[in-house]
Amino acid sequence: MGHEVLAAVLRVRGASLQVMLWERAREPHAHRWSLPGGELRVDEDVESSIRRQLAEKVDVRQLSHVEQLAVFSAPDRVPGPRVVATAFLGLVPSDVDPERPADTEWHCVEKLPLMAFDHASIVHRARNRLGSKLSYTNIGFALAPPEFTISLLRDHYSAALGYRVSATNLQRVLSRRLLLEPTGGTAPPGPSGGRPAALFRFSAKGILVTDPFAVLRPPGSGRPAGGGGTT
Amino acid sequence: MGHEVLAAVLRVRGASLQVMLWERAREPHAHRWSLPGGELRVDEDVESSIRRQLAEKVDVRQLSHVEQLAVFSAPDRVPGPRVVATAFLGLVPSDVDPERPADTEWHCVEKLPLMAFDHASIVHRARNRLGSKLSYTNIGFALAPPEFTISLLRDHYSAALGYRVSATNLQRVLSRRLLLEPTGGTAPPGPSGGRPAALFRFSAKGILVTDPFAVLRPPGSGRPAGGGGTT
DNA sequence: AGGGTTTTCGCCTACTGGTCGAAAACGTGG
DNA sequence: CCACGTTTTCGACCAGTAGGCGAAAACCCT
Numbered sequence: 001m002g003h004e005v006l007a008a009v010l011r012v013r014g015a016s017l018q019v020m021l022w023e024r025a026r027e028p029h030a031h032r033w034s035l036p037g038g039e040l041r042v043d044e045d046v047e048s049s050i051r052r053q054l055a056e057k058v059d060v061r062q063l064s065h066v067e068q069l070a071v072f073s074a075p076d077r078v079p080g081p082r083v084v085a086t087a088f089l090g091l092v093p094s095d096v097d098p099e100r101p102a103d104t105e106w107h108c109v110e111k112l113p114l115m116a117f118d119h120a121s122i123v124h125r126a127r128n129r130l131g132s133k134l135s136y137t138n139i140g141f142a143l144a145p146p147e148f149t150i151s152l153l154r155d156h157y158s159a160a161l162g163y164r165v166s167a168t169n170l171q172r173v174l175s176r177r178l179l180l181e182p183t184g185g186t187a188p189p190g191p192s193g194g195r196p197a198a199l200f201r202f203s204a205k206g207i208l209v210t211d212p213f214a215v216l217r218p219p220g221s222g223r224p225a226g227g228g229g230t231t
Numbered sequence: 232m233g234h235e236v237l238a239a240v241l242r243v244r245g246a247s248l249q250v251m252l253w254e255r256a257r258e259p260h261a262h263r264w265s266l267p268g269g270e271l272r273v274d275e276d277v278e279s280s281i282r283r284q285l286a287e288k289v290d291v292r293q294l295s296h297v298e299q300l301a302v303f304s305a306p307d308r309v310p311g312p313r314v315v316a317t318a319f320l321g322l323v324p325s326d327v328d329p330e331r332p333a334d335t336e337w338h339c340v341e342k343l344p345l346m347a348f349d350h351a352s353i354v355h356r357a358r359n360r361l362g363s364k365l366s367y368t369n370i371g372f373a374l375a376p377p378e379f380t381i382s383l384l385r386d387h388y389s390a391a392l393g394y395r396v397s398a399t400n401l402q403r404v405l406s407r408r409l410l411l412e413p414t415g416g417t418a419p420p421g422p423s424g425g426r427p428a429a430l431f432r433f434s435a436k437g438i439l440v441t442d443p444f445a446v447l448r449p450p451g452s453g454r455p456a457g458g459g460g461t462t
Numbered sequence: 463a464g465g466g467t468t469t470t471c472g473c474c475t476a477c478t479g480g481t482c483g484a485a486a487a488c489g490t491g492g
Numbered sequence: 493c494c495a496c497g498t499t500t501t502c503g504a505c506c507a508g509t510a511g512g513c514g515a516a517a518a519c520c521c522t
Contacts, residue, residue, distance in 0.1 A: 001234055001273060003315055042232060042313050045304040070299055071317045073276040082273050084234055084315075086302045136367075151469075167469080169510060176509080186518095193520030194468030382500075398500080400479060407478085417487095424489030425499030 002083040005050040006037035006119065008069070008126035009058065009090035012143050012156045013106065017130075019123050020057065020092075022104040024116055028079050033107065034116035035123070037085075046086045054090065057104055064142035065091040069125055077118045085118075089126045094156060095145035131161050138179060141202040149187050149197035179203055233314040236281040237268035237350065239300070239357035240289065240321035243374050243387045244337065248361075250354050251288065251323075252344070253335040259310050260347035264338065266354070268316075277317045285321065289329040295373035296322035300356055308349045316349075320357045325387060326376035362392050369410060372433040380418050380428035410434055 009020040021033040036057045040049045046068070051060055069087040077085070107113060109127050112120055133139045134157060143156045153174075154167040174180045181203035186196040240251040252264040267288045271280045277299070282291055300318040308316070323329070338344060340358050343351055364370045365388060374387045384405075385398040405411045412434035417427040 001232070001271065003232055003234065040232070040304070040315070043306050045306065046302050046315070047304075068301055071277050071302055073271070073278075073317070075274050075276065084271070084277070086304070149469085166511070168471085168512085171470085173510070189468070189519055191520085192467055193518090194466090195470075195518040197469060380500085397480070399481085399502085402501085404479075420488055420499070422489090423498055424487090425497090426487040426501075428500060 002081060003040040004037055004083050004085050005040055005046050005053065005088065006035040006072075006085050006122060007050050007054055007066070007088040007090045008035055008123045009054065009063070009092060010109070010126060010130060010143075010160075011092040011106065012094045012159045015155065015159050016108045016110065017127065017159050018106040019109050019112075019126070020100070020104060021107050021113070021115075021119075022057070022101070025103070029116035031114075032116035033113045033119075035087075035119045036104070040086075047088075050086075050088045050090075057100055058092065059096075059099075062092050062096045063090055064093050065089075065139060069122070069129060072118055072122060074118065085122075087122045087125065089129055091130070091139070091142040093145050094143060094152075127160075134160055138177075138202075141179075144202075147183055147185070147199045147201050149199060151197055153200075233312060234271040235268055235314050235316045236271055236277050236284065236319065237266040237303075237316050237353060238281050238285055238297070238319040238321045239266055239354045240285065240294070240323060241340070241357060241361060241374075241391075242323040242337070243325045243390045246386065246390050247339045247341065248358065248390050249337040250340050250343075250357070251331075251335060252338050252346075253288070253332070255347055256334070262345075263347035264344045264350075265347035266318075266350045267335070271317075278319075281317075281319045281321075288331055288335055289323065290327075293323050293327045293329050294321055295324050296320075296370060300353070300360060303349055303353060305349065316353075318353045318356065320360055322361070322370070322373040324376050325374060325383075358391075365391055369433070372410075375433075378414055378416070378430045378432050380430060382428055384431075 011018055011020075020036060022036060024030050024032055024034055036054055037050060038053045040046060044052065047066065051063070051066065054060055054063065067089050069089050072085045072087055075082060077083070109123055112123060115123070130139070140153065140157060140160075143160065144153055150167050150171045154165050154170050157165045157170060171180065179202065180200045183199040183201050185199045187199055189196050242249055242251075251267060253267060255261050255263055255265050267285055268281060269284045271277060275283065278297065282294070282297065285291055285294065298320050300320050303316045303318055306313060308314070340354055343354060346354070361370070371384065371388060371391075374391065375384055381398050381402045385396050385401050388396045388401060402411065410433065411431045414430040414432050416430045418430055420427050
């Protein structure tokens with residue numbers, strides 16, 4: 001029984017969320033698009049394996065985040081001998097445009113091309129996970145360049161979440177968690193003018209929220225999120 | 232390369248969180264305790280496999296929740312030929328005490344016995360996942376009987392989270408999400424008297440929160456969690 | 463200088479969860 | 493049968509959070 005690792009590597013480009021795909025040259029499913037990855041070697045664990053295999057497609061230093069998604073193990077998920085897949089979610093900041101082999105391209109996750117095997121469902125799972133984690137972790141910084149404006153960050157959040165996000169709330173929420181650190185610099189305004197936006201960076205002194213907030217916390221501890229009115 | 236499925240099946244008993252373990256009879260790691268599970272067959276996916284294998288240990292109808300935890304794939308995680316493991320988290324309500332084979336026992340997760348292979352780390356991962364999900368999902372109901380008092384639910388939460396939880400807050404939070412439905416009945420008071428507790432059941436009409444609350448929500452929608460004062 | 467554009471900041475409101483205390487409902491012992 | 497302890501339940505108060513404006517700031521272009 002074979003084991004392969006696959007990664008849905010996502011990035012934000014403009015107003016859309018994109019996934020890195022490559023076009024299969026050989027059967028089965030020739031000319032369909034599939035996720036990067038490959039066989040797990042006997043001397044590596046799944047995370048080492050996916051990082052090694054992604055290194056052939058992108059500069060791994062540009063990978064700002066990698067995490068396990070789930071195991072996909074339907075017996076007939078690929079034709080031929082049984083192959084179980086460990087799927088990963090990978091993120092790349094929006095400012096880098098890695099050189100990539102000719103057969104790989106970024107595709108908008110909203111209109112995926114004809115995909116090979118069960119890879120489309122893996123992409124959807126990755127998109128859902130990113131959306132969920134954007135709300136309660138700091139994973140959003142993995143989508144942004146080292147220095148960014150609030151507007152850029154808001155656009156990234158909007159693209160990944162699929163709905164508009166208020167820049168006011170975004171800045172306030174992140175600031176309260178001590179995650180935003182002003183660099184002092186400003187970004188030049190757009191072609192139509194406007195006030196120059198202040199630049200921020202991710203503050204390592206902030207609260208790294210890997211797990212969701214606890215709604216019920218131990219007595220005598222500070223509390224997490226708050227509710228507001230919709231009005 | 233082999234593939235096995237393992238499950239950390241948790242339940243609350245009294246004030247402690249317990250995990251179901253069985254004692255290995257054969258080498259390697261004879262007499263150490265390990266998680267239930269076994270080899271993945273070629274005609275089943277991982278979830279079917281773990282349910283089939285758990286059926287030999289517990290009545291699967293008593294399993295109130297099963298979800299993938301993670302893949303454990305260190306090349307040397309087991310001696311001999313390479314075996315990759317897909318780990319699951321399973322939950323059993325506290326009111327059932329399934330018949331089980333003589334070699335299996337419930338152990339408190341706080342003081343685990345000498346465990347086989349990497350199974351101790353899997354148990355810890357399961358405990359952390361349960362603790363996280365208790366806060367932002369309805370998974371807590373999987374630990375409780377069909378009808379329960381708020382006090383019992385609070386004790387379960389406390390056991391699983393490791394800190395005391397306020398019954399007032401628990402009831403308020405769950406009620407506001409329309410998750411608690413009074414059955415009308417009351418539970419008899421304890422030996423030392425006291426007001427009889429009202430019985431509740433899980434309301435299917437409530438908000439099933441599988442994913443965490445979004446801290447940043449779409450404009451014009453209700454809001455999720457609120458913060459309070461620690462005072 | 464004036465108008466358009468974008469960002470930034472402050473104010474208000476709604477709602478949440480923690481804390482505390484009182485009241486309700488029971489058993490028990492004098 | 494009434495006072496007491498026990499446990500549950502409910503209400504009130506408070507601090508802190510996020511959503512929703514709207515005004516002010518800072519820039520470009522004409």
